[in-house]
Amino acid sequence: MKKLSRSAVVLAFAVVALIILAAVLSSRGPDAEELTFSELEDAIAGGEIVEATILDASHQIEGVLESGEMFVSTFPEEATDEIFAELRAAEPEIALEVDTESGNLFVDVLLQFLPLLLFIGIFWYIISSMQGGRMSFGKAKARKISKDQPTVTFADVAGADEAVAELTEIRDFLADPDRFAKIGARIPKGVLLYGPPGTGKTLLARAVAGEAGVPFFTISGSDFVEMFVGVGASRVRDLFQQAKDESPAIIFVDEIDAVGRHRGAGTGGGHDEREQTLNQLLVEMDGFDVSTGVILIAATNRPDILDPALLRPGRFDRQIVVDRPDLEGRHRIADVHAKGKPLADDVSTSVIARRTPGFTGADIANLLNEAALLTARENLDKIGQRQIEAAIDRVLAGPERKNRAMSEHEKKVIAYHESGHALVGHVLAHTDPIHKISIVSRGRALGWTLALPTEDKYLQTKAELKDQMAMLLGGRTAEEIIFGDPTTGASDDIDRVATIARSMITEYGMSDKLGPQRLGSGAGEVFLGKSQGGRPDYSDELALRIDEEATALVEEAHRQARNVLTTHRVVLDDLAAHLIEHETLEGSELDALLASTGIGADKTDDAAGNPPNLTSVPAMQNRHVDPTQTSE
Numbered sequence: 237m238k239k240l241s242r243s244a245v246v247l248a249f250a251v252v253a254l255i256i257l258a259a260v261l262s263s264r265g266p267d268a269e270e271l272t273f274s275e276l277e278d279a280i281a282g283g284e285i286v287e288a289t290i291l292d293a294s295h296q297i298e299g300v301l302e303s304g305e306m307f308v309s310t311f312p313e314e315a316t317d318e319i320f321a322e323l324r325a326a327e328p329e330i331a332l333e334v335d336t337e338s339g340n341l342f343v344d345v346l347l348q349f350l351p352l353l354l355f356i357g358i359f360w361y362i363i364s365s366m367q368g369g370r371m372s373f374g375k376a377k378a379r380k381i382s383k384d385q386p387t388v389t390f391a392d393v394a395g396a397d398e399a400v401a402e403l404t405e406i407r408d409f410l411a412d413p414d415r416f417a418k419i420g421a422r423i424p425k426g427v428l429l430y431g432p433p434g435t436g437k438t439l440l441a442r443a444v445a446g447e448a449g450v451p452f453f454t455i456s457g458s459d460f461v462e463m464f465v466g467v468g469a470s471r472v473r474d475l476f477q478q479a480k481d482e483s484p485a486i487i488f489v490d491e492i493d494a495v496g497r498h499r500g501a502g503t504g505g506g507h508d509e510r511e512q513t514l515n516q517l518l519v520e521m522d523g524f525d526v527s528t529g530v531i532l533i534a535a536t537n538r539p540d541i542l543d544p545a546l547l548r549p550g551r552f553d554r555q556i557v558v559d560r561p562d563l564e565g566r567h568r569i570a571d572v573h574a575k576g577k578p579l580a581d582d583v584s585t586s587v588i589a590r591r592t593p594g595f596t597g598a599d600i601a602n603l604l605n606e607a608a609l610l611t612a613r614e615n616l617d618k619i620g621q622r623q624i625e626a627a628i629d630r631v632l633a634g635p636e637r638k639n640r641a642m643s644e645h646e647k648k649v650i651a652y653h654e655s656g657h658a659l660v661g662h663v664l665a666h667t668d669p670i671h672k673i674s675i676v677s678r679g680r681a682l683g684w685t686l687a688l689p690t691e692d693k694y695l696q697t698k699a700e701l702k703d704q705m706a707m708l709l710g711g712r713t714a715e716e717i718i719f720g721d722p723t724t725g726a727s728d729d730i731d732r733v734a735t736i737a738r739s740m741i742t743e744y745g746m747s748d749k750l751g752p753q754r755l756g757s758g759a760g761e762v763f764l765g766k767s768q769g770g771r772p773d774y775s776d777e778l779a780l781r782i783d784e785e786a787t788a789l790v791e792e793a794h795r796q797a798r799n800v801l802t803t804h805r806v807v808l809d810d811l812a813a814h815l816i817e818h819e820t821l822e823g824s825e826l827d828a829l830l831a832s833t834g835i836g837a838d839k840t841d842d843a844a845g846n847p848p849n850l851t852s853v854p855a856m857q858n859r860h861v862d863p864t865q866t867s868e
């Protein structure tokens with residue numbers, strides 16, 4: 237038997253309510269004056285009653301008064317004989333009748349059992365809804381994007397050429413599966429898209445659906461997991477069944493790591509509901525036939541935490557990296573997001589690409605939107621280069637804090653701190669060119685220094701890491717040289733220096749004394765207790781040597797920064813003085829001040845594709861405020 241829909245259930249309740257209302261109304265006579273028992277006796281004694289009917293079952297008297305009005309009165313059961321005698325002896329004589337019937341039996345029974353019937357009806361409706369209605373727990377919460385809705389194609393995706401090329405086969409298979417079947421080719425059952433946030437993984441999945449013109453079911457990994465064990469597995473089955481019914485189709489699961497993490501990992505075992513959901517997902521991916529035309533595309537930022545069974549061939553056969561775009565990719569992304577936005581003549585998307593190394597597609601879209609908002613705020617008609625530059629600063633370091641008041645001494649400390657970063661970064665040979673210095677408070681940062689790389693970089697050498705550490709310590713060292721009393725503003729710099737030093741020794745094998753070996757489990761353990769109970773892979777003596785090596789690297793970077801700042805003390809004072817006066821240094825003015833060192837003249841910032849080395853974002857921190865991370 238098919239289950240009733242919600243509208244049918246509501247209609248049935250409405251019909252029952254109307255029947256009850258009609259029955260009640262039909263059982264009631266015309267409106268009558270209600271008399272109390274004492275008023276009834278007075279009316280009988282005064283000869284005011286003309287007609288009377290005793291309703292024996294309900295212990296009521298209905299009748300007509302001498303004035304012609306109807307009346308009704310209720311009397312106690314024990315007074316029945318007394319009332320009857322009074323009515324018989326009344327003067328003048330009353331036309332008296334006795335009704336011994338029990339009244340409207342249907343109405344009496346219905347009113348008596350109505351609460352129970354309503355309770356049973358509501359309970360039945362909730363149970364049926366949980367199984368198949370709109371409040372269903374077992375139904376998948378996937379959102380379907382059909383062919384009729386606005387589509388996204390590969391033309392709308394820029395800066396991910398390698399990923400688009402990999403996904404072209406998926407589109408071709410869905411558009412013409414017979415061509416592959418003739419030569420015995422098997423399309424991948426699952427495609428995993430992984431990479432940093434904002435690189436366009438969801439956009440790529442939608443582009444595949446738009447190119448192939450097939451139904452596209454999208455759902456988040458967290459939508460599968462509920463507090464009740466078994467509900468997630470039921471939703472997985474329902475989702476795949478929906479896709480099979482409309483095949484060829486695409487299922488897109490965003491943030492699949494919410495349900496696909498390692499099973500049995502962490503203190504106290506795994507999560508029963510999540511693990512059962514993952515087991516059902518594994519079964520469905522292995523179970524559905526390629527000929528059904530259903531392809532699963534999933535996206536995650538952390539492929540390293542996924543269960544190995546999920547990544548094996550036969551499930552996710554193809555794994556596609558969607559990484560940050562390079563210079564050309566950023567240029568084309570800027571072109572896509574600049575459509576519909578009026579750009580001034582001094583704005584070029586190629587310039588935007590050069591100024592945004594390390595930005596993802598989402599970052600560039602946010603950048604242009606911020607520039608448009610700033611333009612609208614100033615009541616201008618076109619987005620100019622000034623708005624673009626202000627938007628870049630806003631995205632990198634946060635909104636400008638114009639209401640933050642600082643004393644002259646604090647302003648001077650911040651100026652020397654940022655000048656120390658910039659001067660050390662400019663003089664050292666293996667650091668990126670300094671693009672901007674600012675002591676304008678943005679977000680939680682009191683000041684910041686921006687260094688942009690000159691070319692795409694994918695590796696860092698030992699010399700580059702050492703110079704980067706020295707540059708990070710340049711702000712703290714400048715405070716020591718000028719004021720002799722360092723502040724808390726270098727907390728983030730010190731933390732990053734310590735992380736680099738320990739990583740050089742334990743992860744990259746860059747220690748001359750300890751050699752190229754991996755020491756410790758390293759960072760990245762995402763499950764509490766996953767490594768508990770195991771023995772460390774190095775002794776206490778080796779741990780002491782690691783500490784000594786890390787300390788030596790930090791001290792070497794500190795000495796290097798001090799030597800640079802001491803040698804170029806005049807330039808440091810000039811930079812700080814100009815910062816105090818102008819608050820921001822960039823372009824030709826900054827180049828002229830740094831050129832007085834006679835070093836690093838070949839450093840330019842023409843183009844870059846690496847994440848920006850925001851050495852001091854934030855270099856100066858408020859006390860008790862966590863460091864703000866750079867935009868990567």
